[in-house]
Amino acid sequence: MLNAVLAGFVLTFVAPQVARHLPRQAGAIAALLPAGIFVWLLNQAELAMGPGVVERWPWSPLPGVTLSFHLDGLSLLMALIISGVGALILLYAGAYMQGQAQAGRLYALLLAFMASMLGLVLADNLIALFIFWELTSITSFLLIGWHYQEERSRAAALQALIVTGGGGLALLAGFVLIALVSGTWEIAALAAQAGTLQDSGLYLPILLLLWLGAASKSAQFPFHFWLPGAMVAPTPVSAYLHSATMVKAGVYLLARLSPALGGTNEWSLLFMVTGLVTLLLGGWLSLKQDDMKRMLAYSTVSSLGLLVTLLGLGTKLATEAAALYLLAHALFKGTLFMVAGAIDHATGTRDLRRLRGLAGALPTSALAAGLAGLSMAGIPLLAGFAAKEFIYEAALFSGGSVWLLTLLLLAGNVAFVVVAQQMTLRIFTGASLRFEHFHAPRVGLWAGPLVLGALGLALGLLPEVMATLAGAAARAIYGAPVTIHLFLLPDSVTPMLLLSALTIVAGILLYRRRTQLEPWLNWLDQGERLGPEGAFRRLVGGLPRFAERVTAILQNGRLRSYVLWVVGAWLLLLALTWLLRGGPGVPSDLVARLADLRFHELVLVLVILAGLASVMQAGTLLTLIVSLGVVGFGTAMVFILFGAPDLAMTQFSIETLGVILFVLVLYRLPGMVRLSPRRTVLRDSIVTGLAGAVVTLMILVITDVPLVSPLKTWFADASEPLGHGHNVVNVILVDFRGFDTMGEITVLGIAAIGIFALLKLRPGRGGESKAGDGEGRP
Amino acid sequence: MTSIILAVATRLIFPLMLMFSLFLLLRGHDAPGGGFVGGLVAASAFALFAFATSVTRARDALRRSTFRLIGVGLLFAFVSGLPGLFAGSPFLRALWTSAELPVIGKLSSVLLFDTGVLLVVVGVTLTIVFAMAEADEEEEE
Numbered sequence: 001m002l003n004a005v006l007a008g009f010v011l012t013f014v015a016p017q018v019a020r021h022l023p024r025q026a027g028a029i030a031a032l033l034p035a036g037i038f039v040w041l042l043n044q045a046e047l048a049m050g051p052g053v054v055e056r057w058p059w060s061p062l063p064g065v066t067l068s069f070h071l072d073g074l075s076l077l078m079a080l081i082i083s084g085v086g087a088l089i090l091l092y093a094g095a096y097m098q099g100q101a102q103a104g105r106l107y108a109l110l111l112a113f114m115a116s117m118l119g120l121v122l123a124d125n126l127i128a129l130f131i132f133w134e135l136t137s138i139t140s141f142l143l144i145g146w147h148y149q150e151e152r153s154r155a156a157a158l159q160a161l162i163v164t165g166g167g168g169l170a171l172l173a174g175f176v177l178i179a180l181v182s183g184t185w186e187i188a189a190l191a192a193q194a195g196t197l198q199d200s201g202l203y204l205p206i207l208l209l210l211w212l213g214a215a216s217k218s219a220q221f222p223f224h225f226w227l228p229g230a231m232v233a234p235t236p237v238s239a240y241l242h243s244a245t246m247v248k249a250g251v252y253l254l255a256r257l258s259p260a261l262g263g264t265n266e267w268s269l270l271f272m273v274t275g276l277v278t279l280l281l282g283g284w285l286s287l288k289q290d291d292m293k294r295m296l297a298y299s300t301v302s303s304l305g306l307l308v309t310l311l312g313l314g315t316k317l318a319t320e321a322a323a324l325y326l327l328a329h330a331l332f333k334g335t336l337f338m339v340a341g342a343i344d345h346a347t348g349t350r351d352l353r354r355l356r357g358l359a360g361a362l363p364t365s366a367l368a369a370g371l372a373g374l375s376m377a378g379i380p381l382l383a384g385f386a387a388k389e390f391i392y393e394a395a396l397f398s399g400g401s402v403w404l405l406t407l408l409l410l411a412g413n414v415a416f417v418v419v420a421q422q423m424t425l426r427i428f429t430g431a432s433l434r435f436e437h438f439h440a441p442r443v444g445l446w447a448g449p450l451v452l453g454a455l456g457l458a459l460g461l462l463p464e465v466m467a468t469l470a471g472a473a474a475r476a477i478y479g480a481p482v483t484i485h486l487f488l489l490p491d492s493v494t495p496m497l498l499l500s501a502l503t504i505v506a507g508i509l510l511y512r513r514r515t516q517l518e519p520w521l522n523w524l525d526q527g528e529r530l531g532p533e534g535a536f537r538r539l540v541g542g543l544p545r546f547a548e549r550v551t552a553i554l555q556n557g558r559l560r561s562y563v564l565w566v567v568g569a570w571l572l573l574l575a576l577t578w579l580l581r582g583g584p585g586v587p588s589d590l591v592a593r594l595a596d597l598r599f600h601e602l603v604l605v606l607v608i609l610a611g612l613a614s615v616m617q618a619g620t621l622l623t624l625i626v627s628l629g630v631v632g633f634g635t636a637m638v639f640i641l642f643g644a645p646d647l648a649m650t651q652f653s654i655e656t657l658g659v660i661l662f663v664l665v666l667y668r669l670p671g672m673v674r675l676s677p678r679r680t681v682l683r684d685s686i687v688t689g690l691a692g693a694v695v696t697l698m699i700l701v702i703t704d705v706p707l708v709s710p711l712k713t714w715f716a717d718a719s720e721p722l723g724h725g726h727n728v729v730n731v732i733l734v735d736f737r738g739f740d741t742m743g744e745i746t747v748l749g750i751a752a753i754g755i756f757a758l759l760k761l762r763p764g765r766g767g768e769s770k771a772g773d774g775e776g777r778p
Numbered sequence: 779m780t781s782i783i784l785a786v787a788t789r790l791i792f793p794l795m796l797m798f799s800l801f802l803l804l805r806g807h808d809a810p811g812g813g814f815v816g817g818l819v820a821a822s823a824f825a826l827f828a829f830a831t832s833v834t835r836a837r838d839a840l841r842r843s844t845f846r847l848i849g850v851g852l853l854f855a856f857v858s859g860l861p862g863l864f865a866g867s868p869f870l871r872a873l874w875t876s877a878e879l880p881v882i883g884k885l886s887s888v889l890l891f892d893t894g895v896l897l898v899v900v901g902v903t904l905t906i907v908f909a910m911a912e913a914d915e916e917e918e919e
Binding site for chain 1: 802806807808809810811812813814815818819821822825826829844845848849851852855856859869870872874884886888891892894895898899901902903905906907909910911913
């Protein structure tokens with residue numbers, strides 16, 4: 001499984017080259033990988049649906065963090081969707097992007113996304129899952145911002161990244177809590193810990209963090225607004241990421257963790273309320289849209305709400321319904337998105353009001369859309385029908401407020417029927433219009449959707465296949481054996497069948513009368529604009545202002561106040577820790593120890609003190625610098641006396657260089673004037689005095705505590721045999737802790753670039769202006 | 779601000795300082811010294827040279843841009859970690875040859891690493907010193 005995931009990332013780097021040399025075939029070539037993975041998955045299917053396939057790669061020495069994969073029924077269903085739809089999407093993208101120079105980048109990003117998404121559904125370790133989760137957010141960001149020259153695209157991409165990335169961080173916190181409580185990072189081992197997890201006091205925080213992660217990723221209310229915004233991406237991206245796969249990641253996570261965390265009242269309440277609100281809001285807002293893609297996006301939001309509701313319900317029937325709907329939805333929604341893209345490509349518009357009678361011009365697209373629309377509306381013989389039957393059955397046997405739940409689901413499903421008609425009857429039937437730049441779509445643009453749409457019919461006609469696939473997934477979600485019985489045609493009239501019929505009739509009536517809905521929908525749309533999305537705008541807009549205020553206080557451009565903040569904060573933290581934790585006391589024999597001081601040591605101390613006194617009294621800058629030098633060289637002498645020649649040598653060099661730098665800037669600085677009012681001087685003196693006193697105290701206390709550390713002797717002993725050197729300090733720097741040193745010199749290099757930029761690119765240096773004006777002083 | 783004393787002294791001290799820097803680098807593994815101090819000494823030498831003559835001439839004497847030194851230094855440090863990786867050990871595991879060369883001593887990947895540190899330190903220090911000194915010279919014009 002590692003190979004399948006890695007192959008996608010490797011091909012990411014090859015794809016642009018392939019696209020450069022074989023622009024016409026590149027899409028199809030890139031599609032070979034997902035197609036191959038699809039075949040491999042089918043090969044593994046029997047094993048996956050039985051005991052499951054496990055792969056473990058020790059990855060980090062941290063306890064428990066491994067790169068482990070687990071292919072079971074649920075992962076198999078998701079992975080089949082990801083690779084199958086992925087292959088068709090890449091074919092479609094090949095036709096969609098043909099002739100464009102950037103096509104290679106699109107294939108590369110789509111492959112990178114596919115690999116991340118595969119990793120996400122196959123991962124069996126919380127940390128691994130989180131990393132793949134974030135990778136999908138990042139690839140999604142890059143793909144939404146495809147038209148990066150446009151402000152609108154960049155804003156939408158950033159919005160999606162902030163929402164899903166923020167949710168991802170919450171998820172990480174949730175994962176850490178899960179691991180703390182259960183003691184394992186392995187997802188497969190979590191189900192056995194369900195009791196421990198649910199009885200723990202951290203259960204509710206875990207659930208809320210999980211909710212933040214899943215709801216933001218799967219576009220649940222109140223985070224749903226990023227998904228319609230993401231429609232600025234090219235259509236292959238919308239069809240793949242933002243309907244069939246990535247937005248299902250949150251749903252997948254809930255399904256994956258429901259054996260461990262699900263089944264409680266809190267779980268049901270949280271996810272059913274979220275799901276139902278999203279189902280209704282998304283469904284009814286989709287009726288308001290005139291842009292095909294936005295309509296489908298809101299409809300997807302609604303479908304995701306339905307899935308979350310079912311997983312929140314968590315009964316056996318509900319998990320079966322969720323698995324069936326997951327599969328059916330990927331097929332019909334992917335098809336409809338690709339059809340929308342093909343129409344956009346052929347006519348140059350996605351506006352529903354301007355599209356009519358396209359069946360004659362785009363017969364194959366019409367067929368694909370027809371199949372998908374029938375499935376979406378839940379007409380018998382198609383995959384969507386079985387899913388809808390199970391949804392109603394789950395509601396009728398939910399055991400709670402049956403009628404309320406059924407009614408709400410009905411209201412949501414009616415909207416799907418209307419959207420299905422918009423995407424079929426409204427645009428394909430009627431008198432055909434003339435389009436100025438009409439051109440017939442290439443094979444790639446209609447073959448993919450047709451295959452996907454036909455699959456919806458095939459699964460409907462082969463109920464055993466669909467039942468086996470979905471049944472295996474439901475078993476993984478439910479955590480106990482599940483067998484789904486599907487039938488080709490109902491042989492008796494059941495309440496579910498009546499509800500299905502009612503849904504379709506209501507949907508048709510509503511579609512006919514859709515103009516009368518306008519005022520209601522407008523009102524809903526207003527609320528949507530002011531609500532979650534408005535809140536997000538205010539939050540993101542307010543952040544820079546907040547940062548500005550904080551910066552004005554903390555980094556106001558005066559070095560003195562920087563030092564004050566740093567020293568003050570350090571002092572406060574240290575004092576607090578000392579007081580709260582109760583550190584070791586001050587040694588009592590301080591005065592007695594002073595007698596040990598030897599004469600030359602005493603002289604050195606006096607020299608340093610004299611230097612310090614001179615610093616504080618200095619009347620000119622030159623005196624100040626020289627006095628500081630006395631202090632520095634005195635300190636270096638202390639190093640020599642106490643056996644640290646390396647340190648002393650470095651200190652000497654630094655002091656020398658320091659003097660050189662001072663000389664350079666000295667005569668550019670204004671003369672020494674004491675400007676600070678008495679209060680400032682007093683404040684600074686107090687802080688400085690306290691800091692000095694605390695450091696002295698700390699040193700006395702620390703050196704008094706017998707330090708038992710095996711490291712000191714180990715380094716001293718190992719330096720020669722392991723490091724081939726007698727200078728322990730240097731051996732540590734370049735060998736034992738070489739990686740640290742490497743990090744440090746990298747930072748040093750970056751700092752140099754920063755300083756160079758500050759010195760060279762000062763404002764006002766662009767032309768004739770002299771550096772001597774107030775602005776340019778360093 | 780050219781002083782004849784400084785100019786003559788620099789001519790004598792400059793090569794000595796560079797040799798001292800090299801000396802510190804090579805002996806650093808067994809006795810006080812090392813790439814960091816060596817780098818500071820070499821940087822001081824060039825700073826002195828810049829004072830005695832001009833930044834432009836100091837840059838010429840350096841031959842390479844200071845940023846190039848930083849980059850090459852980082853590259854050296856990184857590359858020194860690769861042999862360990864190829865020998866099946868972790869990245870940056872030190873490897874030593876048994877052959878002993880005069881002056882240098884035993885050859886090792888550690889020496890390459892320390893040379894990298896030296897180059898980075900020289901590059902960073904001189905970037906700052908040169909930039910400041912140039913701001914100075916521009917003003918004098």
